[in-house]
Amino acid sequence: MSVSIxxxxxxxxxxxSSSVVIVDFYxxxxxxCKAIYPTYQSLAIKYxxxxxxxxxxxxxxxxxxxxxxYGVTAMPTFMLFKSGxxxxxxxxxxxxxxxxxxxxxxxxxxxAAPMYSSVGRTLGDTSRPKTTPASPFIKLGSxxxxxxxxxxxxxxxxxxxxxxxxERSSFNVNTALKRSVHSSGIxxxxxxxxxxxxxxxxxxxxxS
Numbered sequence: 001m002s003v004s005i006x007x008x009x010x011x012x013x014x015x016x017s018s019s020v021v022i023v024d025f026y027x028x029x030x031x032x033c034k035a036i037y038p039t040y041q042s043l044a045i046k047y048x049x050x051x052x053x054x055x056x057x058x059x060x061x062x063x064x065x066x067x068x069x070y071g072v073t074a075m076p077t078f079m080l081f082k083s084g085x086x087x088x089x090x091x092x093x094x095x096x097x098x099x100x101x102x103x104x105x106x107x108x109x110x111x112a113a114p115m116y117s118s119v120g121r122t123l124g125d126t127s128r129p130k131t132t133p134a135s136p137f138i139k140l141g142s143x144x145x146x147x148x149x150x151x152x153x154x155x156x157x158x159x160x161x162x163x164x165x166x167e168r169s170s171f172n173v174n175t176a177l178k179r180s181v182h183s184s185g186i187x188x189x190x191x192x193x194x195x196x197x198x199x200x201x202x203x204x205x206x207x208s
Contacts, residue, residue, distance in 0.1 A: 002044040002055040011058070011066055018054040020109045021081040022102055025058050025067055030075040032093035040078075043102045053109055080142040133161050 002024065015021055024040050026033035044055035060067040060075060078090040078098055088101050120156070121147045157200060 001048060002057050003042060005056050005058045005063055008065055011056070014054055014056060015081055017051055019051075019083065020053045021080045022053075022055045022105065023058055023081065024056070025060055025072045025075060025077040025079070027060050027075050033076040035078060036093035036095055036098065039098060043099065046100060047106045049109075053059065053106060060205050069125070082108070083179075125130045172184075 004013065005014075022043075024033075024037075026037075040055070048055055049051055058066050060072060074091050076093055078089075078101070079086050080088040080090075082105065087105070090097055090101055138189060
């Protein structure tokens with residue numbers, strides 16, 4: 001979209017902040033100005049780039065100091081600025097000449113910078129950064145331990161011989177280990193100094 005100039009300070013600010021500026025000097029009573037306005041506005045919509053390419057409109061009656069400074073004597077008059085200096089002047093409502101001049105200025109301004117960018121990726125890159133899945137709150141080993149605990153708890157709770165039931169249960173890790181060792185043919189080492197002697201409780205030690 002084009003910018004309507006209301007003061008010389010505003011005009012100078014745009015000239016200093018934008019690389020390319022296309023100015024339309026017009027008057028409200030000018031019929032040719034109205035006739036070419038749709039062409040100028042469509043070019044502004046298509047090529048405007050913030051701080052790069054700016055389209056402005058200067059009313060010669062409300063801003064006479066600007067039009068006089070650049071010697072505007074007929075309307076419409078189009079002026080193309082680059083880095084604050086006039087590079088081309090077009091007098092009259094010639095849509096083709098205006099379009100060619102604007103497209104040339106746009107080409108000289110260079111391509112637009114990418115809107116979004118990041119380190120290692122560019123706009124349009126379909127690759128996605130690798131992500132490491134978060135670890136679950138409870139690991140598999142922890143779940144297995146919890147299952148064994150509750151299974152042994154309920155088995156011993158309702159069994160007459162709680163100790164024996166717990167020893168024989170398939171959820172007993174010691175029982176599972178013995179089965180694994182027996183199936184592999186490896187003979188486990190004996191624990192203790194005397195073969196066949198079982199570990200007792202504190203009460204057993206007191207009675208011996």
